[in-house]
Amino acid sequence: MVSPAHKPDLLRDNELIYGRLLPVDEPHLVERYNKALAAFGLKPTKLKSFDIDRTGFSPQVAEECGDYDYLDPNGVNRRFIILTPSQIDLPVVHTAFSNTSQLMFEFMTKNQRAINALTIKDVIYGEIEDSVSEVNDIEDLLSINQVEFKVLSAEDVLGKAAELGKLVDRLKQEPDAWRNDAMLNRMVELAKVCGDIRENALVPDQVIFRHNAFWTSHFGGLYVFIDPDVTTVISDPSAPGFRRSRPWQVSYLSIRDAESVFKFLASTGRIELPRASWVETSGYLEHRAEMVIRDLIRKSEPDRNLTEVDKVWLQTWIHGHAELINKDGAFPFLNAAKREIKQFGQIRIDEVFPQQRFLLVRARPDHPDAWLTNRLISDFVPSDFISRYVFNKQGFYRDYEGYSEAWRSHVVDMLKTTYLKDKIALRSRLYGLTD
Template identity: 35%
Template sequence: MKRLIQRGLMFGNLIRVDSPALIERYNRALKGLAGKQTKLTEFHIDISGFSPEIGEEFKDPLYLNPNGCNRQFIILTVDQKTAPLLNAMFSTSRGILRQFIADNEAKLFALTAHDAVAGELMNSVFDVSDPARLFDIRKITIEADTTQSHVKNARELAEKIDHFQTAPNAWYDDDLIAEMIDLARETGDVTRVPVDLGVQEYEQGNFWTAHFGGLYIFRDVENPAVVVSGDKTRLAVPPPGKVLDTTDANRLAGFLSRNDLVGPVVQERGDGGAAILRQKMEFILVDAATSAGLDLGDMSSRTLRHVAQRMGAHLPDAFRGLAAMVRWAEAGGQWPRIDSRHPAYFYTLRARPDHPDRDLINRLLSELAPMDFRQLFICHKELFYAAYATWPDEKREFVAEFLHRDYMANKAGAREALFGGRKDPMKMPRITRGRTQEDMIEIVGPWGAVNRR
């Protein structure tokens, strides 16, 4: 994994914590949440405040996520909103945390100037040993406060101020005035700088979870189903409702089609999607060549074409299927017949750009087309890292260098060029709070506009 770390492809964008004051605040929050404290004098944290170094120190990668069900968090700075979420057990968790920080950025900025903010992503489920319990997770509630109860005190002070301003003869209540002065010393002027975070609620509709080896819960679609990573028979207690698995391509393709979740990468002749398919062909070729022990040379596109020529009849069917699609789009060849039985089928699809669960759908597609390592890295990092550890060394070098050179150098530009964006993202928030209709989270990949055929 050193190549990935050195190129910023793993543990990238984490927040460095090396200030004694910040470490002290972190330890106070950690003591309150987990009953532990770190002895490290330097570490890095993700958006939730989880530190891989502290996880190693405690020999517990879930020290802020007991049972992998209700994620706890520690916020030292609002800069954490740009950090990744490590060891994610639910696909919605980072979006909820990012939205929470964005919704309360001014308040959190004021609070973290003096203390750490600690909280929890709470739902009504505390144990997910039974897959059926996952269907009980509908709403995520966040309650947070500093270790010195600034939010609680600010709420109490606001109530006293209201009483002071409305109750008869409150102006003459010396005890009330003394209590307000004492609280104000802790909270500051809450009338000018409100710090009450309130209770935030977020809906969790369709989602992915790492539990039980990986499950995709699609319940807010016309034809609900659970998609199991691998063979569904490995579940001792299957979840309720229709159960599909990633080994049954035909039924899975029917599910995606019936719910109108996907569209083709290439829609018409001359479509720019052909360039995307060409790169997918290179990724498939690299996988096949390194598995066969062939030398990739300087790994340039020209060298890879020579590798394809040497492989000849041994080229994978997925490569040949995409090549036929590219010929149709660019050179006027015949329309290739590629159905769900063809190895290239899922490589030709992408999520509808206007679907509110676009990222979740593309996560599933990346698992169904795993040789497209770029999509796997963007949409399903957990699976990418697991797959990377099994690849031949030459493929690891190619993948690390490609992602560093062609993706990390300009992530926003690369995503826009590869995936496009929604026509009106403001109308399609992926995670919405229960209290307002104006919520909007960051829209991240993957696909451009696709017309229905």
């Protein structure tokens, strides 16, 4: 995974990296966070204030200890620290698996009462435990079918609640238990810590969750899609175990093979083919065309100041660079596709060059894998930095490293005025997504 340790302040200042995190600046919360770090065998932070994401990851703590994987040491069995139930509304900004955010959300949703009660007095921490301790090849990834949240608390409120529950059961079931002064005194001690466990659900109800389709940073980036009869792996063929792990159950596609990847997405109903019903109302092809032109400007004039660029300037640039645009081919292709869709309502996708097909499609919005599919599509359309940022931040940050200072400023300005201005509206209009 690309480490964000030295990203320019431009991204941070505009909340394009580590945005919407939760400030931790109250001494008792900092102290609780340090207790969780100590339980993981890590040094306590000396910071008086820092920010955390949904999992408890802090970019400031990561910088302080010089390790962005301090909560993710082997890229599996992700650690988490929960100081407050409000973490459920935060993003996950550093992870080796794309579904970490969803797993944390499900855990916090299913165990809301326990988390609310526990975090009043304690910090919750633990691991999202997979069935493997480290990932050496694709088989290790495929063996992860479910995860279990191993939950602990610094003051052992969880353990004390469990002990109190057992003593309450003894009191109810053993006729002479009420005569046992030592037991009753112990119950009083425990109740001072746990409160009335009949009212406070201190023990999480559900800790096991299914590990569904995902992207992982392992082996340079790898996708796993799960269908009833087959699991599909899409990665670089150099990944260890490619086409060797469970070939009778697993289909392996090279991420360099645009045709095979596209056929997989289309045949499994994960994408919307270009049809007038959504293309004309979304402005999707116009968006793609503009991104193509802006990328050509970047490649041909990387240091150009684009602060004052508007639609008129872009049109003038297009007229003045017809040879470059025709040689690239993407812009004329998109214009021809628009005309064909307007005339016939759809396009003959089989007649389109495989790489260019990804310019025309989006994930089917109602499919459970919509976000993951849009992420995969963005790998084939790197010119669209807005789609890259929305669905594939690791890829976007990697691209950003190679941009000139002028282009970085332009990209930040574009994201601010398009996506950050109204995220929900842009996702709805371009991608049909409502969440």
